[in-house]
C-alpha cells in the first residue's frame with residue numbers, strides 16, 4: 001500500500017444554468033486550468049491533520065475518533081468530512097468498525113490509522129471557482145488510491161456529492177462533476193446526466209468582482225422567491241433549461257455569437273431571480289459595450305465572477321472595460337483535465 005499521494009483537480013466556471021440546476025434542470029460548466037492540489041498521507045497514529053494555508057487553516061489536528069465532531073473551522077470542513085465519508089463507506093480500513101443489519105454504523109472507531117492532508121490552490125477561494133468541491137474530490141480520489149479501492153469516476157462523484165450535501169445541505173453537484181471529469185460538461189442535478197461536450201476551446205474573458213458570494217445564502221434567497229411566486233419562478237427555470245439546451249448546440253457548433261446572445265438572456269433571468277448585483281451589472285454592461293458577444297454572471301451571483309464570450313479581436317477592449325468598472329481579469333484556459341494523480 002502506498003503511504004502518500006498527490007492529487008490535483010481543476011476549478012470550474014458555470015457557463016449557463018446556475019440556480020435552475022439545483023431544481024432538476026441542466027447546466028453547462030467548464031473546468032479551468034487553475035487547480036487545487038492535495039498531498040494525502042496515511043499515518044500510523046490515529047490522528048487527522050490538515051494544512052490548508054490558502055484558507056487560513058494551519059496546524060489543524062484532532063483524533064480520528066473526533067472526525068466530523070465539534071467546532072470545525074470553515075476551511076477544514078470539506079477535507080475532514082470527505083475523509084469521514086470515505087472511511088465510513090470503506091470501514092474495513094478501520095479496526096473496531098462494525099456493520100449493523102447490513103448497514104454501516106455511522107459511528108466508526110478510527111483507531112488504527114491517521115490521515116494527513118496538505119492542500120495548495122492555484123486560485124483564490126474567493127473567486128467561486130469551486131475550491132471546496134475540488135478539495136473534496138482530491139481527498140476522495142487520493143484515499144481511493146491509497147487504500148487501493150479503484151473507485152470509478154462515478155463512485156467518486158457520489159461520495160464527493162454526499163460530502164458536499166453533508167457539509168452545506170444544498171447544491172447540484174455540478175462543481176464536483178467538473179473537478180472529476182474536467183472538460184466542458186452538460187450536467188443535470190445530482191449527476192443524473194454528466195455528458196462531455198465536443199468542444200476544445202471557449203473564447204471567454206473572466207472578470208472577478210472582488211466580492212465573495214455565499215452560495216448557500218443565495219440559493220436560500222432564490223428558494224424564498226420560489227416559495228412566494230412558485231409559478232413565476234418555475235417558468236424562469238423552464239426558460240433557463242431551454243437556454244441551456246440551445247446553448248449546448250451552439251457551443252458544439254462554435255457559434256459564439258449565438259452563445260453570447262443566449263448568455264445575455266440567461267443573465268436577464270438571473271437578474272429576475274435577484275442574484276445579480278450593481279457591480280456585476282456594471283462589469284457585464286461595460287463588457288457588452290466593449291464588443292463582447294454576450295456576458296453573464298457565473299455561479300451563485302451576488303459577487304464572484306462574470307464571464308464574457310468575446311471575439312478575439314475585442315478581447316483587449318473587453319478586458320479594459322471590465323477593469324475600468326473595478327473588476328479583476330482572471331486568465332484561465334477552459335476545458336481543463338479532470339482529477340488526476342500527480
Ligand code: MEV
Nearest residue numbers: 018019171172173299300
Ligand atoms: C453556484 O456556483 C451554482 C448554484 O447553481 C448552486 C449549485 O448548483 O450547486 C447556485
